[in-house]
Structures are given as structure tokens and as C-alpha cells.
Amino acid sequence: MHNPMALDGHVLLVTGASSGLGRAISILISKLGGRVVLVARSQERLAETLSLMDAGDHRVEPFDLERLDDIPRWMKNLTSEVGPLNGLVHSAGLHVTMPLRVLKPSRLEELMKVNVSAAMALTKGFRQRGVRAEQGSVVYLSSVSALAGSAGNAAYSATKGALVSMCRSLAMELAPEQIRVNCLAPGWVPTELSARAGEKLEGSQLQAIADMHPLGLGQPDDVANAAAFLLADTGRWITGQTLAIDGGYTAH
Secondary structure, eight states: OOOTTOOTTOEEEEETTTSHHHHHHHHHHHHTTOEEEEEESOHHHHHHHHHHSOSSSOEEEEOOTTOGGGHHHHHHHHHHHHOOEEEEEEOOOOOOOOOGGGOOHHHHHHHHIIIIIHHHHHHHHHTSTTTEEEEEEEEEEOOGGGTSOOTTOHHHHHHHHHHHHHHHHHHHHHGGGTEEEEEEEEOOOOSHHHHHHHTTSOHHHHHHHHHTOTTOOOOHHHHHHHHHHHHSGGGTTOOSOEEEESTTGGGO
């Protein structure tokens, strides 16, 4: 039976693959037959992800994405060994809930560096000759925070909103090179990152967040399914879009 979401023969790079959504996306890609280059800072955590994946010629590649200037050259060297990439998922990111009155420029700069600047550098690296396959798909993990406001979330929202705008412009710029660029905007999904954010909230506040999702809170696999859809042939005619995977959060 033909499976339009099959990723057999595809090589895909996933950042933030050591936990959360990046881990779920990597696992699903392996189940769909794809080869994954797992990227994060911790080799140990990446090895944990690898142990959960279907067998394949995957690669653990520890790298610090704050080394922005090194990213294109690193990707060039990497693909000389693993072959051209069919897709890139930027799932790595930082989150902070911080009121404006205590937000420091250095903290905002830190968020922008990992959430936005690294995404730009990765995409620049991806489009290099020999790094990508004949056609390519880039997927950024944005957030519903880019689409709906919430108090204390301005810094994080700014970075995720930047991804949404960036993806539209890059989609236009890279379409002649057969590279598609899209965003996913997940709602509140139980992961280590959201758990750390939730530590600063009271039970009633967490319940209020859950109540904002008419279909209830999601799971990492819900986001992974959407990422795979955009990476596979099922997404071949989609670019410059932001897909909300949010249980109805932004439908209010």
C-alpha cells in the first residue's frame, strides 16, 4: 500500500532532538523509514533518543547552536559524510515567562539567538550546494504564543512570532531553489520545557491554560505527526504557512 508520508531514503536533521518535541519528531521519522541526524548539546541525551528509534543509519551529532557563525560550515562537513539533507526541523529553543518589568536585554538576546538566529543560520546552511537534496523542506517549531498574546510572555512570543514572519519571506526567497519553509505552532504540550515553565504557575493557572484548549492538552506525537506531514510528499505544495497544532486554542 502506498504511504504518502513515507520517508524512505530521506535524510533529515532535527535540532533539539534530545527531548520533548524534537525527540518525538525524530522517533516518528525513524518509524516512517527516514534517516535522522540528531542534534543537541548533550550526547548522552541524544543517545537516549536514539535508543527509542526504529533501527536505521541514524547519526548522533552533538553541537551547540549558539555557535552561529560555524553552522553553515558544520553542515557542509556533516553532509559530506551523511549525504544531502531532504529536510531540516528546528525544534531546539528556549522558553521564559518573565514580566516586562524584570526582563533584561541580555535575556531577550539569549532567546533570540537560539530561537531565531540559529534557525536563520541553519536555513542558510541548508541551502548550500551539496548540503540539501534536489528538493527540501524546512520546518520551524514556533508556538501559539506567536498567534495569541498572554501576560509575561512577550519575550518568548517575540521570538516565535519572528519565526512565523521569517518563514513567509524565506518561503518566497527559496521557492525557486525547491525549498519549502513552514512553521508549526503548538499549543501547550506536556514536555520537559513546558514542565519547567509550569513550575512558576499555580495549579489554578495551569488549569486555566488547559481550559483554553477545547480538545484538551496535546501530546508530543500530535506535533510530530504534523512535522512529518510537512517533511513528506504530503506537504509538497505547502510553503510559507504556519499550522496551529493547538487543540483549538487559537479558535477562540
